[in-house]
Structure formats: C-alpha cells, structure tokens
Amino acid sequence: MVVYRQPLDLRRLQQFLAVADAAGFTRAAQELHLSQQALSSSIARLEAEMGVALFDRTTRQVQLTKAGRALHDGAGVLLAAAEHLVRQARDAPAQSLRPFVIGHTPAVTPAEVHSLIEPVLAALPELPITVIQMYPGSFHQALLEGRIDAALRRGVAVPQDLAAATIAYTPARIAVRASHRLAARRSISVSDLRGERIIVWGPPGASFYTDFILSTCRRAGFEPTITVNRVQGTPPASAVLDNEGIAFVTDPPGPTMDHQAIVIDLAEPPLVPVQMLWLPNTVSAARDLLVTQSQGR
Structure with missing residues (x-):
C-alpha cells in the first residue's frame, strides 16, 4: 500500500532555518517580517506534518532537538537545490544560455x-x-x-x-628559482628534496595539498622542512621567486614566470x-x- 505524505513546505523550512539560526522566535520573526505568533504557528504546523518536535522549548533559549539538528543539516542544501531548479526553469525560455x-x-x-x-x-x-x-x-x-x-x-x-x-x-612536478642549484636538472626524484625547504600554501591538517606533499616526502624516507607561503592566490610557481625553496606544482616542465622559475619533472611523479x-x-x-x-x- 502506498502511503501519501505531504511534501515538505519549503517556505516553512526556510522559517525553521531562521528560527534555528537566530536561536529564538522573536529575532527570527523580526528578520522574516512576521508576527511571532504567525511564525510559531507555522513551525508548529511543520512539526505536525513531520511528526517530530524540532525545537526544545523548555529552556530560555530555543534549542534544536535531535530531529531538528538532522533537518537543519540538510535544509540549506535542499533550499539551495530548489532555488537552482527555479533558476533553470526561468532561464529555459531565454534566447541565451546562463553561463x-x-x-x-x-x-x-x-x-x-x-x-x-x-x-x-x-x-x-x-x-x-x-x-x-x-x-x-x-x-x-x-x-x-x-x-x-x-x-x-x-x-x-x-x-x-x-x-x-x-x-x-595530475602529475606533480617541482618549481625552483632559475638560479637554484637544481634548476639545470631535467628530472629529479622526491628523495633528492631531502634537506630542501618546501613551500606550501596551508598548514598541515588544514590543507589537503600540504598533507599530500608531506605524505609524498615521508614515503620517500624523510621528514620535510616546510614553510607556508606568505603570498596567497598567485600561481603556485611564484612561491619560489624570492627564495631558494621548492614548490610542488602541476605546471608543464620548463621555464615559467617570465623565465624566473623552472619547473622540473619528478621521476615516478605522485599523482595529485x-x-x-x-x-x-x-x-x-x-x-x-x-x-x-x-x-x-
């Protein structure tokens, strides 16, 4: 037997998010330009439709129940997907496609x-x-x-x-400044980087790429010395322009950065x-x- 369930009301879901993020009905009602009574009634209707309590109202501050936390975790994505669908429908009759x-x-x-x-x-x-x-x-x-x-x-x-x-x-390579002692090499191994200072773009544990580089060096048998690049957002090879460090990059081999840096192939390169x-x-x-x-x- 097919059991009919009323679809989730997206307007009420949006109101639920507002209450959860504001941790209370008063502030949420002000943000939504609704009376507190209207907002409270709407949330009560949502809870009735879902068959679970979404808020614990026994404390001074409104708190999410376990069911409420589960709904909150997925609500933002669901609302964003609905908005995406609306944009697609609106763009469909247009002469030019949305980028x-x-x-x-x-x-x-x-x-x-x-x-x-x-x-x-x-x-x-x-x-x-x-x-x-x-x-x-x-x-x-x-x-x-x-x-x-x-x-x-x-x-x-x-x-x-x-x-x-x-x-x-993508195969990883390394970049060095054009004056670096390794710049004339056509290919090197990761183990050749032992003792070199390696420039990364984020601290260990906060950047997958940094952790990937650390793991690559450790598999080659050494603990690397790393420095977080003080300039963010520029091409990766630019990290070595003013120093004697090494940067892991995915640029093609050869001169780069107006010939100020050289990208060198790694033997048996790790794949990023x-x-x-x-x-x-x-x-x-x-x-x-x-x-x-x-x-x-």
Whole structure:
C-alpha cells in the first residue's frame, strides 16, 4: 500500500532555518517580517506534518532537538537545490544560455581547468563558461548561493552536504628559482628534496595539498622542512621567486614566470587529484560531462 505524505513546505523550512539560526522566535520573526505568533504557528504546523518536535522549548533559549539538528543539516542544501531548479526553469525560455560557472583553487592551474572543460566546449558549443579563481573556504557558500555551479580543488574527502567526484589526476612536478642549484636538472626524484625547504600554501591538517606533499616526502624516507607561503592566490610557481625553496606544482616542465622559475619533472611523479564539488539534487549537462569524461580517462 502506498502511503501519501505531504511534501515538505519549503517556505516553512526556510522559517525553521531562521528560527534555528537566530536561536529564538522573536529575532527570527523580526528578520522574516512576521508576527511571532504567525511564525510559531507555522513551525508548529511543520512539526505536525513531520511528526517530530524540532525545537526544545523548555529552556530560555530555543534549542534544536535531535530531529531538528538532522533537518537543519540538510535544509540549506535542499533550499539551495530548489532555488537552482527555479533558476533553470526561468532561464529555459531565454534566447541565451546562463553561463556554467566553475570556481577553482589557485592550486588547480588555469591550464588544467581548460583541459578539463574541453569536452564540455566540444559537446555544448553554445554554452558560455565562466572560470573564477577562489579560495577553497568560500566554495561551500558560493555553491549554496548559486554563484558557482561547480568547484575544483585538490582533495578527496566528500563534504557532508555536497556531492563530489575526483575527475582527474595530475602529475606533480617541482618549481625552483632559475638560479637554484637544481634548476639545470631535467628530472629529479622526491628523495633528492631531502634537506630542501618546501613551500606550501596551508598548514598541515588544514590543507589537503600540504598533507599530500608531506605524505609524498615521508614515503620517500624523510621528514620535510616546510614553510607556508606568505603570498596567497598567485600561481603556485611564484612561491619560489624570492627564495631558494621548492614548490610542488602541476605546471608543464620548463621555464615559467617570465623565465624566473623552472619547473622540473619528478621521476615516478605522485599523482595529485582534482576533485569537483557541486550541489546535490541538481541537474547539469555540463557537470555530467565533466564526470563522465573523467571516467573514460
């Protein structure tokens, strides 16, 4: 027997989020321009429809119950997916297509991004694509707000309320200043970096790329000396321009940064993943192409 359940009211879900984030009905009602009584009645109706209590009202401050916390964890993504669907419906009759917007971290080079989107350019020639460099910490909110459609980063862990797939692996190389003692080498091994200062872009434990580099060096039999780059957001190879350090990069081998730095191949190079993040429960032909072309790679 099929049991009919009334679909979740998105307006009430939005009101629930407002109460939860404000930790009270008074402030939430003011933000929503509703009377406190109307807001309280709406939340009570939501609780009745779901068959669970969402707030513990026995304390001075309104607190989420276990059911409320579970709903809160997924509510933002669900509302964002609904807004995404509305945008798609509104854009459907338009003469010009809405751009597919990709955010990427500085660790994923523009050349890598272009290589990844080539199948999309070929399959969807009329679709405009916008590529934006962003810091990884801003991806989550940008996806929820619809400012980007996909995000590219170095990583493998899947965020709790986002969808993810590893769509490429790029060989790691190293960059050194043109005057560095290793600059004339065509290829080196990771073990040759023992005793060198390695420049990273985030502290251990806070950056997947840094942890990846540390793990690569440890597998080669040494504990690396690392320094966090004082300049953020510039091309990775730029980290060695004013020092004698080493930077792990994914640029092609040879001169770079106006010949001020040299990129050198690593023997048996470690492969650095490129992970794509997106909003679950959404549809995108361009995003699907990025995933399927990675499966055939």
